[in-house]
Amino acid sequence: MSTFTFNPENEEKFTALLTRYPEKSSLMLPSLWMIQYQEGWISPESMRFLAEKLACSPMDVYAVASFYSMFNLKPVGKYHIQLCKTLSCMLRGSQQMQAHIQNKLGIKPGETTKDGKFTFSLVECLGSCGTAPCMSYNDDYVENLTIEKLDELIDGAQS
């Protein structure tokens, strides 16, 4: 038995979603999202829990969860900065943004600050090329990114 369970709200959502797909296996991604919003990441216990719910093996859940780059298989900081590094953003200065973030937070891509506040990742095209450079900050996009905008966000979160 796994120690993880959905909170009542997610349990309700899960039940409602069952009626919306021809087969239960479609609930894999929606459920992984619910777990990640509930816990901040997707733990081995939560994968065992989901495997039971979907009548598959924990390995099946892991195979899917690890395929998708947005699922965190380890905990991340309170604020997750995901800077786009792809071409249109590079053309409009993403490398300067990267240098500034790294200097300011003292971490490299893929790392979390010691206080657990920030995780910094480089990601591929966010579909915001016309307002490059772009990053996502938890669930929000920050477009036409500048050093000033970065300072404002990071300093604001620090205080």
Add this chain to the structure above:
Amino acid sequence: MIVKIVSKNFDIPNSHRLDVAREHGRYKSLNSLFSRKPDDITVAVEKSGLRGKGGGGALTGEKWRLIPNPCDKPTYLIINADESEPGTFKDRQIIEFDPHLLIEGIICSSYAINAHHAYIYIRGEYVFWAKRLQEAIDEAYAAGILGESVLDSQYPLHVTLHRGAGAYICGEKTALLESLEGKRGHPRLKPKGKEPEWFFGNPAVVNNVETIASVPFIVNEGYEAYRAYGTEKSPGTMLFGISGHVEKPGVYELPYGVKMVDVIEHVCGGVLGGKKLKAIIPGGSSCQIFRADEITDITLDYESVKEHGSALGTGGMIVMDESVSIPQAMKNLFEFYHHESCGQCTPCREGTGWVDQILRKIIAGNGTHDDLKTILDACDMLNGKTICVFAPSVAFIAQSYLEKFREEFEALLD
């Protein structure tokens, strides 16, 4: 040059809200839709020549005809809102500013193919847009526009929004379907002949957001009205997204057939800071690159761009000025392709990483002439037997960079 068919309501304040959307013509097609035969709708779409806006430019009507009729299984309409091709950022405009246009298009299209459930697969990063779309879907349900009977038609239709989770390859339609079934996004082997797509063994149509958002105009105004724009073979309009080194990057709806140079000069205000143009990627990063001196005669339609050796793709143009190092740009894209290869086929998984490594070496100043040859050998491998077209397109773009900007690569060699 700009025409507004799909983008007509984009500038209207609160155009995403049902009341405002309705005031501005949304759901008008429902007044007559259900008094027409489903086949009428398909015929209109066929005659309009509507081409898929997701990258391939397939004829939408032809695709819909692949659904068996009559069909003893449920049929599904799947909307591709994965929008992950670098340089592409148009579907989000529809979702942000006119989500009800998409829902209206879904209703018309579902009716044509006799689908009673449609799924919208939206890329996981688009959290704001998923929320906006869900709100619009909820509004439509509350107003009786979706549900057990679309208005008083007795035609049931449900729409479910499904979030992806960060995987470029899930934009490929069969990978998308695998993902929607709860699996890894691995493209499926293609059948020999023409078939519909399959969702849990049931026939399905996969269409891009913009394609479906173009349908209400055709249903309302007729196929001739749509054909009044564009060219004979590329009728209608497309949302072109221009990014990179232009003064006014953004999404502009244009009829097919306009000149590429005019779009850069007049619609986008020219190259940023008055610099010289060096290169253009015409339709998302998976299309072959053009040198500035090649584009004079290119018009933005499938035929012209193809004739000139590339593809119109998603209409996402990436503009590069004279300061850009093409080897660096190519390396940037190969990091992308290496990261995004789904890994099923060895040539693709290994070849993309291999090219990336060689480019790293060349850019660091440690490359040799043999390295350029090795890249071309890797392209042959990529262009071999793979499950989907990801690998061959990557091969074509690599070849185009090396061929057209050879001197820049050679300048880096010892």
